Amino acid sequence: MDTPDTTNWPPLPADLLHQDSSPFITRRQARLRVLVLSARMIPHSTDRSEQGYQLRVPAEHYAEALRQLQLHSTENRGWPPPLPLPSAPAEALLGTLTTLTLVGLFYDLTLQQINLAGHHPVNWNSLGNAHADLIMNGEWWRAVTALTLHADGFHLFGNVMVGGIFIFWLAREFGNGLAWTLCLLVGTTGNLLNAWLQHPAHRSIGASTAVFGVLGIVATYNFLRYRHHLGSRQLLPFAAGCALLAMLGVGEETTDIGAHLFGFGSGLVLGVSVGQYLNIRQRPSPLVNTLLAAGCWLTVVGCWTLALLR
Numbered sequence: 001m002d003t004p005d006t007t008n009w010p011p012l013p014a015d016l017l018h019q020d021s022s023p024f025i026t027r028r029q030a031r032l033r034v035l036v037l038s039a040r041m042i043p044h045s046t047d048r049s050e051q052g053y054q055l056r057v058p059a060e061h062y063a064e065a066l067r068q069l070q071l072h073s074t075e076n077r078g079w080p081p082p083l084p085l086p087s088a089p090a091e092a093l094l095g096t097l098t099t100l101t102l103v104g105l106f107y108d109l110t111l112q113q114i115n116l117a118g119h120h121p122v123n124w125n126s127l128g129n130a131h132a133d134l135i136m137n138g139e140w141w142r143a144v145t146a147l148t149l150h151a152d153g154f155h156l157f158g159n160v161m162v163g164g165i166f167i168f169w170l171a172r173e174f175g176n177g178l179a180w181t182l183c184l185l186v187g188t189t190g191n192l193l194n195a196w197l198q199h200p201a202h203r204s205i206g207a208s209t210a211v212f213g214v215l216g217i218v219a220t221y222n223f224l225r226y227r228h229h230l231g232s233r234q235l236l237p238f239a240a241g242c243a244l245l246a247m248l249g250v251g252e253e254t255t256d257i258g259a260h261l262f263g264f265g266s267g268l269v270l271g272v273s274v275g276q277y278l279n280i281r282q283r284p285s286p287l288v289n290t291l292l293a294a295g296c297w298l299t300v301v302g303c304w305t306l307a308l309l310r
Contacts, residue, residue: 006045009056016070024052036072037065095176095293096168100160103207106148107156117308125149125205127307130191130259133200139310141303143191144184148300149205163211166218173221174274174283177292184296186213186270190263198258209263216267217274224275 011023012033025033030046030053037044037057042065047054057065110124119127128145135142150156170179187210194204284292 006047006056009045009058010062011047011054011056012062012065012069016066016073019066022051023054024049025055027053029053030055033069036069040064040068042068089172092168092171092176092179095171095180096164099167099176099180100164103148104156104160107150107153110149119308122308127310128205128304130195130204132195132198132202135192135195136200139307140192141306143188143195144300144303145307146191146205147184147187147207147210148304150207151205155206159207159211163207163214166211166214169218170214174278175286175289175292177289177294177296178284180296181292182217182270182274183210183214184299186210186217186263186266189213189266189270190259193262193266194259197262204259206259209259211263212260213263213267213270216264216269217271218267220268220271221275224272 013019013021013023014025014029015021033055034044034046037055042057042061044055044057044065047056113121116122128142128149130142130146131139150159167179167183170182173179174182187207190209190213191204194209195202
């Protein structure tokens with residue numbers, strides 16, 4: 001079969017609405033238009049020169065090729081969607097630093113000899129640790145209170161430094177209230193799953209479960225929200241999350257690997273849900289974010305009240 005002489009085929013214009021415009025287009029435009037014409041089984045050829053690419057079609061197919069490309073351009077106008085605008089960094093930073101400071105102050109409180117609610121003194125770790133058997137037998141609040149406890153200053157410092165980075169990112173994307181609500185939710189879910197599957201005598205404390213939960217949210221949310229702008233790097237956010245989990249979450253013998261894995265897994269699932277929701281609706285308003293933040297702190301205070309009065 002003879003190869004047709006395409007040099008006499010008229011080139012399609014770069015501007016599809018103006019047929020007298022330059023025929024030269026970019027490589028990316030050429031690839032996209034070739035896909036459209038191939039899908040419509042319209043013969044075409046591509047020429048490359050110093051000025052760019054030209055897309056040629058037989059004269060008898062010119063009008064149809066132009067129409068199909070115009071339809072495709074109209075249907076996909078505004079795609080991919082623009083990147084969402086983050087919240088003001090000052091607002092997110094203030095909320096993050098305030099919350100982390102309160103976490104540090106509570107750690108200092110647990111070191112003091114305090115008589116409270118019939119406890120002389122209060123043994124915070126004993127009352128609030130994630131004891132698997134007790135959680136599964138009704139003391140569900142321990143899944144929350146354990147997130148606020150730390151074994152020592154180094155444990156606290158690690159969670160504050162690593163967690164602060166991801167929480168700040170989350171607060172910029174969603175607002176402080178929703179960010180901390182998600183953090184509390186994934187941390188609590190991770191502790192509950194860990195208690196369900198661990199030995200009844202298993203105990204753990206620390207915000208690490210929540211930190212790795214937030215890491216899971218960041219990984220999947222980045223993948224879903226920015227997938228149209230990542231190109232060939234679509235799996236990069238998820239891969240980065242897994243790499244950080246491997247480096248920070250399964251290190252020492254005292255590391256609660258189960259809590260980290262369940263926290264991270266909870267974050268992956270929740271990240272998908274949040275990503276899908278925010279594709280339809282915008283981030284919560286300042287008022288809703290304020291109410292969510294208040295709800296977080298009331299939840300923590302309420303759980304500690306149950307622990308103290310138990």
